[in-house]
Every structure is written in structure tokens, then in C-alpha cells.
Amino acid sequence: MKTNLFTLALLLMSAGAMAQTKLADEWSAMLQARNTDVKAFFQARTTPDMTFIAGNDGSLQNKDWLMGLLKNQKSHHADLTNVKIQQVGDLAVVTGLSTLEAVLMDGKKLGPYTDAFTYTLRWLDGNGSTGQWMFTNFHHTKIEYK
Numbered sequence: 726m727k728t729n730l731f732t733l734a735l736l737l738m739s740a741g742a743m744a745q746t747k748l749a750d751e752w753s754a755m756l757q758a759r760n761t762d763v764k765a766f767f768q769a770r771t772t773p774d775m776t777f778i779a780g781n782d783g784s785l786q787n788k789d790w791l792m793g794l795l796k797n798q799k800s801h802h803a804d805l806t807n808v809k810i811q812q813v814g815d816l817a818v819v820t821g822l823s824t825l826e827a828v829l830m831d832g833k834k835l836g837p838y839t840d841a842f843t844y845t846l847r848w849l850d851g852n853g854s855t856g857q858w859m860f861t862n863f864h865h866t867k868i869e870y871k
Contacts, residue, residue, distance in 0.1 A: 748817040748846060748858055749810045755858070756805060763801040767791060771860045772847070780840040780865030791863075798835075801827045805842075815848040817858065823865065840865035 759766045777786040795801065808821035820843050826836035843864040850856040 746848070746858075748812050748819070748848075751858060752808065752810060752819070756803075760802050763798075763803075764792070764795045767795065767860070770857070772849075775861055775863070777863040778865065780838070780842075780867040797830055799828045799830050799832075801825070817846045817848075819844040819846065822868070838867075839869040841868055842866075 755766075755770070771788050771791070773788060775788045775791075777791055778784070779786055802825070804824045806822045806824070808819060811818045820841070823838075823840045823842045824836075825838045825840070826834070828834050843862075844860055845862040846858045847861050848856055849859045
């Protein structure tokens with residue numbers, strides 16, 4: 726009986742570990758979803774306590790700031806290159822270069838802005854059976870602003 730309980734416990738722990746996915750396998754689809762509807766993407770894929778270190782001035786910002794910034798944009802496109810993904814368990818760090826262009830509601834064009842970036846993501850379970858990668862921290866370092 727004890728052996729059966731021990732085996733069952735191991736199987737359940739394995740199932741929980743398998744529930745999370747490899748971020749590298751999802752990254753391309755996540756970037757496409759981000760560029761399709763950036764506001765909805767970041768509303769759904771950022772934790773309430775996320776932090777953002779802004780590349781243009783190094784200021785520390787929060788999710789409300791990010792959503793306010795995106796609210797004032799008619800369109801927004803980011804091209805992420807030189808992407809490196811490191812994942813250990815439910816934590817991942819993504820680094821690379823981001824070239825961003827946006828159009829404000831008044832038609833003014835922003836960018837292109839090129840930043841080096843570091844994103845920290847965490848796999849969070851929704852209701853125990855599903856989960857998703859959530860952005861917890863962003864850090865952009867200004868490289869080139871035109």
C-alpha cells in the first residue's frame with residue numbers, strides 16, 4: 726500500500742512538472758500575438774506587479790504606466806532579434822535586441838527605437854490545469870533612437 730501511494734505521489738509530481746512548456750517552443754507565437762494586438766497581449770501576459778526599466782531614461786515603471794503608454798498608440802510593432810532564451814523550471818530570461826515602431830493616436834510616428842532588452846518570465850498556472858508564460862520584469866537599454 727505504501728509503495729502504491731509513493732508511486733502515485735511521484736506520478737502526480739511528474740504531471741505537474743510536465744504542465745509547463747518550454748518557452749522557446751512558444752516564443753514565435755507569443756511575438757506574433759504581441760504584434761497583432763499589443764494592448765490585449767500585455768494586459769493578459771503581464772503580472773499585476775510587473776516592473777519595467779525604460780530604455781530612454783532608465784526610469785522604473787509599472788503595469789499601469791505600460792498600459793497607459795500603449796493606450797495612446799494606434800499601432801505598435803516590435804522586431805525582436807538576436808533572441809536568447811534561458812529557462813530553468815518555471816522561470817525564463819529572454820535577451821536580445823528590440824526595434825520598435827509605433828504610431829500615436831494623433832498620427833505621429835515614433836521610432837524606430839533600438840534597445841537591448843532583458844525580459845523575465847514565469848510560468849503561472851491559471852486554474853491548476855492550464856497555465857501560461859507571464860512577463861514579470863522588462864529592462865530596455867537604449868542603443869539607437871531616431
